[in-house]
Amino acid sequence: MRQETIQPVSDTSATQRTYLALRRLIVIGDIKPGEKLKIEGLRAKLHTGASPIREALSLLTSDNLVERIDQRGFRAAPTSQANFEEILALRCELEDMALRMSIANRSEAWEEDVVLSHHRMVRAKSRGDEDFEDMHKAFHLALLENCNSPILLKFCSQLYDLNIRYRYLAGSALNYKQRDVSKEHEGIMNAAIAGDVEAACEQLLNHYRKTGAFLVGLLDEADLA
Amino acid sequence: MRQETIQPVSDTSATQRTYLALRRLIVIGDIKPGEKLKIEGLRAKLHTGASPIREALSLLTSDNLVERIDQRGFRAAPTSQANFEEILALRCELEDMALRMSIANRSEAWEEDVVLSHHRMVRAKSRGDEDFEDMHKAFHLALLENCNSPILLKFCSQLYDLNIRYRYLAGSALNYKQRDVSKEHEGIMNAAIAGDVEAACEQLLNHYRKTGAFLVGLLDEADLA
DNA sequence: TACGCAAGCATTATCGATTTTTTTGGCATT
DNA sequence: AATGCCAAAAAAATCGATAATGCTTGCGTA
Structure with a gap:
C-alpha cells in the first residue's frame, strides 16, 4: 500500500x-x-x-x-472622524484611478471575473451567508483587479479594510437602511463591463460617498473610542 | 549625589x-x-x-x-521595469494629490519647514555629507507634510523608498548627469511657498518624470535581477 | 499636602533550544 | 535518460525561559 x-x-x-x-x-x-x-x-x-x-x-x-x-x-489603531474622512477621501481618489485603468485594459477574462464575483456576492447575500462581507470585498476588488498595478491594488485593499472597520463600529443599523445598494452594485458592474468609464466611476464614487455620509451621521451618535 | x-x-x-x-x-x-x-x-x-x-x-x-x-x-522584493514604471506613475499621482492639499492648507509654519529642509539638503549636498539622501527625502516629504492626510503621506514615503532603490540599482551614473536638479528643487519650493499650485505640481511631476525617463534608460542596460 | 524617589510589579523584548517543514541528493525502477 | 521515492540536511517556525524596560504605588521628606 x-x-x-x-x-x-x-x-x-x-x-x-x-x-x-x-x-x-x-x-x-x-x-x-x-x-x-x-x-x-x-x-x-x-x-x-x-x-x-x-x-x-x-x-x-x-x-x-x-x-x-x-x-x-x-x-x-485608534479611530476618529478625521481618520474616517481621510480613508473615504483616499478611497475615492485611488479607486477612481484604479477603476479607470481597469476599464482601459478591459478584457473578456476580466469581465467574466467581475460578473462571477458579483454573482457570488448576490448569492451569499440572499442566503444570508456568513461570508457575504468577503464576497463584497472580492467584488469591489475584482472591479479594480485589471488595473495592472499591484501596489495600487494593495493600497485599495488596505483602505477597504480600514473603511469596513468603521461600518462595524457604526453597528448593525446599516443592515436596515439598505438603500438600494444592490442596484448600485449592478449599475457599477454594468457600466464597467460596458466600458463606460465615466458612468462606472461616477457610480462607484457615489456609492462610497453615500455610505460615507451615512456613516458619519451614525458615528456622531455612537462614540468611537 | x-x-x-x-x-x-x-x-x-x-x-x-x-x-x-x-x-x-x-x-x-x-x-x-x-x-x-x-x-x-x-x-x-x-x-x-x-x-x-x-x-x-x-x-x-x-x-x-x-x-x-x-x-x-x-x-x-524583486525588481522589474514594470515595477519601476508602476512606482513612478503612482508617485506622480499621489504626490500631485498631496502637494495640492499641502498648498491648500498652507501656513507659515509649513513654509518655514519647507525652507528649512531645503536648506539642510543644499548644505548636505555642498558638504558631500553622508546624509544627503536622508535630507533629500526629508525635503520632498516636507513639501507634502501639510496635506493633513497621514495615510497618504505614508504611501508617498513608501513609494519614495521603493523608487530610490532603483536609483541605486542604476548605479552612480546619476551623480554625473546632475542636470540642474538643484534648480528644479528650488523651483518647486518657490512655487509651493508662493501658493502657486499649478506651477508647483507641474514642476514636481516634471522632476520625477525626467529622472524616471533617465533611469529607465539606464536600467535597460544594467540588468536588474 | 504635595513632591520626588525607589522598590516591586507588569509587560515587553530577546535569546537559545526544539519542532516542523521544505529542500536536496542519491538510488532504484521503468 | 527520465521519473518517483526516500533519507538526510538545511531552513523556517515555534516554544519556554530569561533579561530588559516601563509603570505604579507607597513611603519619607519638606
Whole structure:
C-alpha cells in the first residue's frame, strides 16, 4: 500500500492563522480601537506562543490596523472622524484611478471575473451567508483587479479594510437602511463591463460617498473610542 | 549625589535597529532584489537573535521591500521595469494629490519647514555629507507634510523608498548627469511657498518624470535581477 | 499636602533550544 | 535518460525561559 505522506499539522503557519484571526477581531470591532494588545492575553486567547503573535502584530502594523510603539508594545489603531474622512477621501481618489485603468485594459477574462464575483456576492447575500462581507470585498476588488498595478491594488485593499472597520463600529443599523445598494452594485458592474468609464466611476464614487455620509451621521451618535 | 538613572543598554530596540539596517541594505542594493533572506545568515551579519530579524522582516513586508512566503521564509522584493514604471506613475499621482492639499492648507509654519529642509539638503549636498539622501527625502516629504492626510503621506514615503532603490540599482551614473536638479528643487519650493499650485505640481511631476525617463534608460542596460 | 524617589510589579523584548517543514541528493525502477 | 521515492540536511517556525524596560504605588521628606 502506498505510504501516505505525513500530513502537516496544519496547512498554514501559526503566524498566518494568528494574523487572520487578529485582523478579523480588529476589523469587526471585537478588539476596540486604541485597545492595548498584550501579548500574554492574546497568547491565552489564541492558543499560541508569543512569537507568532508578535509577528502577526508586526504584519498588521503595515495594514495600519495596529500601532507599534517601540518598547511599549502594540495597540489597535485608534479611530476618529478625521481618520474616517481621510480613508473615504483616499478611497475615492485611488479607486477612481484604479477603476479607470481597469476599464482601459478591459478584457473578456476580466469581465467574466467581475460578473462571477458579483454573482457570488448576490448569492451569499440572499442566503444570508456568513461570508457575504468577503464576497463584497472580492467584488469591489475584482472591479479594480485589471488595473495592472499591484501596489495600487494593495493600497485599495488596505483602505477597504480600514473603511469596513468603521461600518462595524457604526453597528448593525446599516443592515436596515439598505438603500438600494444592490442596484448600485449592478449599475457599477454594468457600466464597467460596458466600458463606460465615466458612468462606472461616477457610480462607484457615489456609492462610497453615500455610505460615507451615512456613516458619519451614525458615528456622531455612537462614540468611537 | 543624584543617583544617575541606569542607562538602558541601547535607546532603541534590537528590532528597530535591525529594521533600519535591513531596510538600508535593501534600498541601497547591498542586498540584491529577489535575494533569499536567510535568518541564520542575517543573524550572523547583524549580530542579533532570530526574533528581532523575523520581526524586522515582517515590518519590511509592509513597506513592499520584502516578500514573505508562508513557511518558506523571506526574500528581498524583486525588481522589474514594470515595477519601476508602476512606482513612478503612482508617485506622480499621489504626490500631485498631496502637494495640492499641502498648498491648500498652507501656513507659515509649513513654509518655514519647507525652507528649512531645503536648506539642510543644499548644505548636505555642498558638504558631500553622508546624509544627503536622508535630507533629500526629508525635503520632498516636507513639501507634502501639510496635506493633513497621514495615510497618504505614508504611501508617498513608501513609494519614495521603493523608487530610490532603483536609483541605486542604476548605479552612480546619476551623480554625473546632475542636470540642474538643484534648480528644479528650488523651483518647486518657490512655487509651493508662493501658493502657486499649478506651477508647483507641474514642476514636481516634471522632476520625477525626467529622472524616471533617465533611469529607465539606464536600467535597460544594467540588468536588474 | 504635595513632591520626588525607589522598590516591586507588569509587560515587553530577546535569546537559545526544539519542532516542523521544505529542500536536496542519491538510488532504484521503468 | 527520465521519473518517483526516500533519507538526510538545511531552513523556517515555534516554544519556554530569561533579561530588559516601563509603570505604579507607597513611603519619607519638606
